[in-house]
Amino acid sequence: MNARAKTPAPGEAEPVSTPITAAAGPAPAAKKPGGRRRLLLMVSVPVLLAAVGGYFWLTGGRYIDTDNAYVQQPKVSISADVSGRIVSVAVTDNQMVKAGDVLFGIDPEPYRIALSQADAALAAARVNVEQLRVALSTASAKLTAAQQTLDIRQKEWDRKSSLQTQGLAAEASLDDVRLALQAAQSSVALEQQDVASATAALGGNPEIKTDDHPAVLAALAAQQNAARNLAKTTVIAPSDGIVSQVGSLNVGQFIATGSTIATLVETGNIWVEGNFKETQLGGLAAGMPAEITVDAFPGIKFKGHVDSIGAATGAEFALIPAQNATGNWVKVVQRIPVRVVVDDANSEPLRAGMSAVVSVDTKAEVAQAH
Template sequence: MTARVTDPKPGEASVVPLPLADKATPKAETPQAPLLHSVTNEEAPAEHKSNARRNILMVSVPLIIVAAGAWFYLTGGRYEETDNAYVQQPKVSLSADVAGRVSQVNVVENQHVQAGDVLFMLDPQPYRIAVSQANAALATARVNVEELKVSYGTAQAQLASAQQTVEIRQAAFDRQTSLVSQGVNANSTLDDSKLALQQAQAAVALADQQVAGAAAALGGDPNIVTDQHPAVLQAMAALEQAQRNLDKSTVEAPASGIVANVSSLNVGQFIAAGTTIASLVQTDDTWIQANFKETQLGDLVVGQPVEIKVDAYPTVLHGTVQSLGAATGSEFSLIPAQNATGNWVKVVQRLPVHVTIDAASDLALLKTGMSATVTVDTGRSTLDKLMGK
């Protein structure tokens, strides 16, 4: 393509003056080739060292990371840890064995008590009356046994008298029989003697039955001790029960600990037998229940050392694995899971592990239900497991 240049019209073109070169200004000297070549040769070794250092870092850093990871993996696996752990203390439900109206309350909420301390009392008057009635019944039973012994003696005396009468009637009948056989008396004279003998024999039989009845009333042993008679033993048991009810009207602490939930216990309140009215937390027996996953149980053994960290306090406690639970927690639920159906999703189960706390640990601050983190030292790292140790 060619360009065509037209001449400018008059008035369109103007002259632009150009500046003249300053002859005094020196021209910039062009670097000589030998100098440039010298500088390049000096920088080349430094760049080579930098590249070598970079290559070493690129290789060594991943190796160090891999080695460190392998070291942590092989030396790890020795400790099994769970934060699903809680402080446990025995809890006793307090109730009265007998019914009654509260007459006295001796404790307040969260009060520390010792075993045997009186917690509250029920009105004892009805039970004192029952004890008096039982004492009277016992005395009556003893009197009855003595009367039975007298009746037995009377029956024996009646039997002896009847036996003597039989002997007399038998002798009279024998004489009459002899006279009849000799022809002195008629046969009709034997009727009265025979009838009298039969009556005497019947009296003996009756007296013998009376003796047997009196002996049976004495338990088959006429010489039985009065307090060994069944009727007396029954009366003594009734008295013991009445005395026990009287004693149970005073409710004592079954163990040492802290009383809780007694705010609703008031004087004048009627309490039915067996109704739970308060709780006692035993502070002298404390342990940890750690719920480990079933995948962590392979290396847990009774007697392994344990480190315990309670969330509420910074103190680190030490303990020992006491026992492993008999079944997972789901097995003791009200409605155990039925996994035989088709709608089944595998869920990792947890097994409760009983951990005792060393006696040297400070247990005063521990409260039942506190959360804790439990770490068990199995004594075997991953490397030991791989080597079969």
């Protein structure tokens, strides 16, 4: 049923008519709080992208880097110059040593005896030279006497010959004088040979110094060699570094001459061998500055410079070089070793074999290109 409106009875409330108000218009829109920030981002992001893009455009190709790099240090093989039995060991494995520090000692007694023998041989050689001087003086004196005798025999011969020519002496009286003259001449000739022999024994120089004589020089060289061998029984470090692989070096062990028994890694000379791709070599040159990071010391950057570029790839120096002339050959980018010297490596204990990353700055070539 539909409701029907009826007239209110007396005493009932009168219906209240509500005035119709005008329709309200749309409320003003509130400002969004992120508008200014959005505007700032819209302006700054393109500027930042442009700056980054410009930086990469300007520096594109300036830095050439490789992570195929390793720290290198000179490694000296320690060996003995003389053979013998070890009597003392003064170092332990991985010990830091200075140049001249004693590493180990070899029994010196056999070499001390050899030095004494060499000293005696040197003294005997010097005595022999003095004896040769005396022999030369004796031969010279005999030669002088023979020459004086020859002069007398020659005068006697001349006098007898003159008398015989004048008919005052018989021919037979000249025979004895002739024989005496010939004997004196022969004696002079023999004494001259003795003098020549004694002079030759003195090296052809009668005034030669004793220590300049060949026999003395030979004995002196033998004595110096014996002294050197005695000194070499004490093995010292050739340079500063860390000695390693000495675990098998024991007292009582016999070692032969030249056998390697330890290794010394020199800490004063450090470089990094970076294996750059052959396609990167066009922008590399000796003297370029480089930046080196080592995996063992993250966050630390070492300064260096390119020292030299390898003459060939590592495969070319292999015992059995790779043979690429095959039917199913696949081209592989080769790598060339580049020696990068570390300029400030004293601050951190770098060790040979550590992995490194090398970045070479080719700014000079980039500046020329632009």
